[in-house]
Amino acid sequence: MLAQTNDFALPTPSLLLDLDVLERNIAAMAARAAALGVRLRPHWKTHKCAEVAELQARQGATGGTVSTLAEARAFAEAGFDDITWAFPLPLSRLDEARALARRLTLRVVVDSEETVAALVRDVARWHVWLKVDCGYHRAGVDPESDALVELAKRIDRAPRLTFDGILSHSGHAYRAVGQEARAAVAEEERQIMVDAKDRLEAAGIAVPAVSVGSTPSMTAVEHLEGIDEVRPGNYVFFDHTQVTLGSCGVEDCAATVLASVVSCPPGADHAVVDAGALALSQDAGARLSTTRTMGEVLADRQPAQLDGGLRLVSLSQEHGILNRPVPVGTKLRILPNHSCLAVACFDHYTCVRGNEVMGRWRIRRVRG
Amino acid sequence: MLAQTNDFALPTPSLLLDLDVLERNIAAMAARAAALGVRLRPHWKTHKCAEVAELQARQGATGGTVSTLAEARAFAEAGFDDITWAFPLPLSRLDEARALARRLTLRVVVDSEETVAALVRDVARWHVWLKVDCGYHRAGVDPESDALVELAKRIDRAPRLTFDGILSHSGHAYRAVGQEARAAVAEEERQIMVDAKDRLEAAGIAVPAVSVGSTPSMTAVEHLEGIDEVRPGNYVFFDHTQVTLGSCGVEDCAATVLASVVSCPPGADHAVVDAGALALSQDAGARLSTTRTMGEVLADRQPAQLDGGLRLVSLSQEHGILNRPVPVGTKLRILPNHSCLAVACFDHYTCVRGNEVMGRWRIRRVRG
Numbered sequence A, B: 001m002l003a004q005t006n007d008f009a010l011p012t013p014s015l016l017l018d019l020d021v022l023e024r025n026i027a028a029m030a031a032r033a034a035a036l037g038v039r040l041r042p043h044w045k046t047h048k049c050a051e052v053a054e055l056q057a058r059q060g061a062t063g064g065t066v067s068t069l070a071e072a073r074a075f076a077e078a079g080f081d082d083i084t085w086a087f088p089l090p091l092s093r094l095d096e097a098r099a100l101a102r103r104l105t106l107r108v109v110v111d112s113e114e115t116v117a118a119l120v121r122d123v124a125r126w127h128v129w130l131k132v133d134c135g136y137h138r139a140g141v142d143p144e145s146d147a148l149v150e151l152a153k154r155i156d157r158a159p160r161l162t163f164d165g166i167l168s169h170s171g172h173a174y175r176a177v178g179q180e181a182r183a184a185v186a187e188e189e190r191q192i193m194v195d196a197k198d199r200l201e202a203a204g205i206a207v208p209a210v211s212v213g214s215t216p217s218m219t220a221v222e223h224l225e226g227i228d229e230v231r232p233g234n235y236v237f238f239d240h241t242q243v244t245l246g247s248c249g250v251e252d253c254a255a256t257v258l259a260s261v262v263s264c265p266p267g268a269d270h271a272v273v274d275a276g277a278l279a280l281s282q283d284a285g286a287r288l289s290t291t292r293t294m295g296e297v298l299a300d301r302q303p304a305q306l307d308g309g310l311r312l313v314s315l316s317q318e319h320g321i322l323n324r325p326v327p328v329g330t331k332l333r334i335l336p337n338h339s340c341l342a343v344a345c346f347d348h349y350t351c352v353r354g355n356e357v358m359g360r361w362r363i364r365r366v367r368g
Helices: A003-007 A019-036 A050-058 A069-077 A091-101 A113-120 A146-157 A171-175 A179-202 A240-245 A339-343 B003-007 B019-036 B050-058 B069-077 B091-101 B113-120 B146-157 B171-175 B179-202 B240-245 B339-343
Strands: A014-018 A064-066 A082-088 A105-110 A126-131 A161-167 A210-212 A255-263 A271-273 A296-299 A312-315 A320-322 A331-335 A348-353 A356-362 B014-018 B064-066 B082-088 B105-110 B126-131 B161-167 B210-212 B255-263 B271-273 B296-299 B312-315 B320-322 B331-335 B348-353 B356-362
Touching (some): A014 A019, A019 A348, A126 A146, A146 A179, A161 A179, A171 A240, A255 B091, B019 B050, B171 B240, B179 B210
Parallel strands (some): B082 B105
Antiparallel strands (some): A255 A331, A312 A320
16 A cells, blocks of 8 residues: 555655646636636745746736745745735834835735834835734734724825735634535635725725635635635645645645655564654644644555554654554655645655656745 | 843844853753763754854864754765764665765664665665664664664674664653653663663674763763763753753753744734744644743743743744734744754854844755
């Protein structure tokens, strides 16, 4: 059952990217956005890769989304010119963001009085999204608060600011298992954002666009009336968490870590692979998952749990611990719990189609 | 109380390295190894930095230890020529390891029949350590097994192999809170390794050296009779886990992440900083810690918990969630749970002495 991955004469650990699956995922989300009547501005933080962003653009994506200024710079260098930095703008990065905004359309996100005030008095022109809390309760203004109207008004009336609209992220869809639960989160987000837009327009503030989304909500949502743009990211690769949530099947997962069994001492009841926290990350997976695993061991692209219950039970820096003996030298494909964080451990993808190695794509694993 | 870190006009997140503390830690461990009568071969996986390895060498360290071949290559490029790759040698990396071993003294670690067989029949000369399980139960042969003697004999008798000795890692000291518990793990490791050496010598196999250690064991151990070498790594920086274990105080921690509060919506009971899983890692800290935190917020270099209970309660990719409101723009120093993993998120250290920025040191954040 594990033989398939032995076909790769690759050093381990390697991050494999299955291009057939990737292309299918990109096409499927593009078709879904088109059918829902919304623009797709994919979150590039998942892949950090110009080649993947290019594939998304060719399928009709409008610009992209990043989570750090370093990512924005990396994609700017790769020639992309319309980027939303979907993270509350840190005041300590204002000078650097301004420098980048001179070279391309950089759209920033705010949710505080302090940051809006800094932008209003700044000398530059900024594209500004107002972040709204759609129920995730991480960042964003309360959609029923006075602050929603006050901050939108200040942005809208500032002569050098362009109000791009209101933006949310339904991260709480990661706590919703199953199609129905994820669809309910998506509908909650849609309704909250449409109501927020209505409140602003009633106060005389034109809202040019409403931007929402996450991968688990976008794979479940039934309609998006009143919404203009969606920003899922993880869907390009999916991962074990998305399988648990029901966003996809194991066969839809495009990024896996190829690892070798390096230790299986005589008499031991476990084995060690060369993929630890710096290959898979320590993401513990979906909160509601019933089986604790630090990454799903695949055999013939299906969970190896079906084949004797092989599981990755813990990780240290470079070691992964399997729950039963496996011969030294065996190669395994491991599906990460969280592909965004596993990708950030690597410098490049090893691109494959089936069992054939096609080449390498660089990962912009940038910080700062 | 939080004002001190506002003095830094640095972009956030930045990884700060306090050189005064670093130098003190390096000198203290060097003195400790000398007093215990053992060679110090520090684990470089913690810092991944040529400048730090150079400081360790100047204080008398003998070579160094790495956990990946990529780290070994990076330190080779920086001019280091005696490196132990303290990870069970993956068969998939044999060709690359051989190429590196031609340029410097690369010492490899084995614990399996399969890997010993591959080295015995290899054309190259190898320096080989036999890994022994000293109670941690991750990798290593059972010290009481026939395999210990069989594998050592095969290495010792192979014409092209140099048997360097037996090696262990007391990783279970990370589950031992307090001086007494950590010292007990250290003594258990020492006794097991000395007994293993005696068994091998009784079987007619000369054991050139015994190498042991971890930071929590080395900061507690009382004597090391019969041991030749120790390989702690984390002690250069320490971290919140080591504070919990009692290996050090907060004032001994040299590496911290400078973060900014980026979101604190009106009415919210929390705040968001720009240091998430890709700045601090998702390491949950010492297993026996009573207070769950994803990193300790410091105020004047003391835990901010003393000052109102400010804690980092969860992390997503780039967001860190604080458990109470803090004004946007506030800068905080955060002590990572696990400095080795936090360092691996960054490209460079920002070196400081007190509040003065001294320069940058590159982190060899290599993979592969």
